[in-house]
Amino acid sequence: xxxxxxxxxxxxxxxxxxxGQVRGLQRMIDxxxxxxxxxxxxxxxxGALRNVAIGLLDEHVGHCVADAAAAGDQExxxxxxxxxxxAIARLVKS
Amino acid sequence: xxxxxxxxxxxxxxxxxxxGQVRGLQRMIDxxxxxxxxxxxxxxxxGALRNVAIGLLDEHVGHCVADAAAAGDQExxxxxxxxxxxAIARLVKS
Amino acid sequence: xxxxxxxxxxxxxxxxxxxGQVRGLQRMIDxxxxxxxxxxxxxxxxGALRNVAIGLLDEHVGHCVADAAAAGDQExxxxxxxxxxxAIARLVKS
Amino acid sequence: xxxxxxxxxxxxxxxxxxxGQVRGLQRMIDxxxxxxxxxxxxxxxxGALRNVAIGLLDEHVGHCVADAAAAGDQExxxxxxxxxxxAIARLVKS
Numbered sequence: 453x454x455x456x457x458x459x460x461x462x463x464x465x466x467x468x469x470x471x472g473q474v475r476g477l478q479r480m481i482d483x484x485x486x487x488x489x490x491x492x493x494x495x496x497x498x499g500a501l502r503n504v505a506i507g508l509l510d511e512h513v514g515h516c517v518a519d520a521a522a523a524g525d526q527e528x529x530x531x532x533x534x535x536x537x538x539a540i541a542r543l544v545k546s
Numbered sequence: 547x548x549x550x551x552x553x554x555x556x557x558x559x560x561x562x563x564x565x566g567q568v569r570g571l572q573r574m575i576d577x578x579x580x581x582x583x584x585x586x587x588x589x590x591x592x593g594a595l596r597n598v599a600i601g602l603l604d605e606h607v608g609h610c611v612a613d614a615a616a617a618g619d620q621e622x623x624x625x626x627x628x629x630x631x632x633a634i635a636r637l638v639k640s
Numbered sequence: 641x642x643x644x645x646x647x648x649x650x651x652x653x654x655x656x657x658x659x660g661q662v663r664g665l666q667r668m669i670d671x672x673x674x675x676x677x678x679x680x681x682x683x684x685x686x687g688a689l690r691n692v693a694i695g696l697l698d699e700h701v702g703h704c705v706a707d708a709a710a711a712g713d714q715e716x717x718x719x720x721x722x723x724x725x726x727a728i729a730r731l732v733k734s
Numbered sequence: 735x736x737x738x739x740x741x742x743x744x745x746x747x748x749x750x751x752x753x754g755q756v757r758g759l760q761r762m763i764d765x766x767x768x769x770x771x772x773x774x775x776x777x778x779x780x781g782a783l784r785n786v787a788i789g790l791l792d793e794h795v796g797h798c799v800a801d802a803a804a805a806g807d808q809e810x811x812x813x814x815x816x817x818x819x820x821a822i823a824r825l826v827k828s
Contacts, residue, residue, distance in 0.1 A: 463763045464760055464763055478750065481746055482742075487794045488820075491821040491824070492821070492824065495824040498783055498828040501776055501779060502635075502638055502776075504759075505773055505776045506631060509769075509773065511769055512769045512770060512773075513630055514627040518620075521623075522616060522620075524616065529616075533612065536770075538770075540600060540634055546733075546784070565659060571655050572652055575648060576652065578648075582727055584696055585697065586730065588734075589693075590734070595685060599683075602675040603675075637683050640684075640687045701799060705799060706802075707803070709804045712804065717803075721795050721796040728791055728825075731826060732788070
């Protein structure tokens with residue numbers, strides 16, 4: 453099953469880039485960059501992090517939930533759906 | 547399977563209350579209520595709508611995805627996971 | 641001073657349309673519409689509400705804050721900035 | 735004028751901590767941490783970034799907008815309000 457899910461290498465590459473963006477934010481603050489430009493960069497980092505999160509959620513639902521359901525383990529599937537829903541709620545409000 | 551999912555009556559009751567809140571917003575604007583108070587009410591409506599959305603997502607993942615997976619229909623399960631992920635992405639960015 | 645700010649009539653027209661969208665959501669639930677389609681509509685309503693909120697914030701900053709500052713009332717201006725920031729924080733997390 | 739605004743050192747300290755959290759995320763992915771735990775950490779980083787953004791917005795409105803308005807430069811004040819509103823809109827949707 454494939455979809456939004458990324459490979460481990462892709463997740464790591466994205467997070468490496470995000471780490472670089474956060475260091476860039478430090479440089480911007482250090483050099484007294486106009487705050488609106490810093491805000492634009494923060495929105496970019498937030499968006500990049502959300503895309504990683506969406507990939508992980510896709511993986512969780514597509515593998516953890518679906519595998520438990522396919523194995524006929526309804527209780528475990530329900531537990532994993534609950535975890536997914538809590539994670540979505542946290543993400544939406546973060 | 548139960549969780550965040552609500553009954554049809556619960557969804558309708560919530561949406562009825564949200565409709566009343568939106569009418570309340572119109573009254574606030576009409577009476578020139580201080581904009582910060584209107585903003586507080588908008589945040590409340592947004593939060594209430596998100597809770598309905600989270601309930602629906604829980605239902606989709608816990609029923610549609612899990613049922614397709616339990617029935618061994620991997621292709622259909624994957625399709626439904628994709629739909630769920632797209633809906634989450636839209637919700638997070640709305 | 642103009643910008644994102646809308647006229648009272650524009651706010652009311654938008655909220656009237658949002659009220660109709662919320663009634664549409666009730667119909668969708670009542671008719672057992674596929675939950676992914678309901679979620680798409682909820683994201684649309686959330687987005688519409690956010691646009692109203694952004695208009696009000698623009699108004700608050702462009703009128704309340706700027707007028708207090710222009711009148712030399714620094715304390716009042718600061719109070720209004722605090723209110724704006726709290727409203728933004730609530731909105732971002734709702 | 736004080737409020738949510740932080741000092742340069744406080745912004746840098748926060749961003750340094752966020753950088754550490756992003757490196758922590760890489761470690762979690764590398765060690766195949768359960769995706770729900772990774773998602774919790776991403777929500778924490780997003781929240782921390784948003785708080786930095788809210789501090790910067792507070793600063794922009796409380797200094798840039800208010801100073802322009804206090805100096806009687808309405809055109810410049812309006813321009814800065816527009817920038818603030820655009821930044822808020824981007825942040826809300828990121």
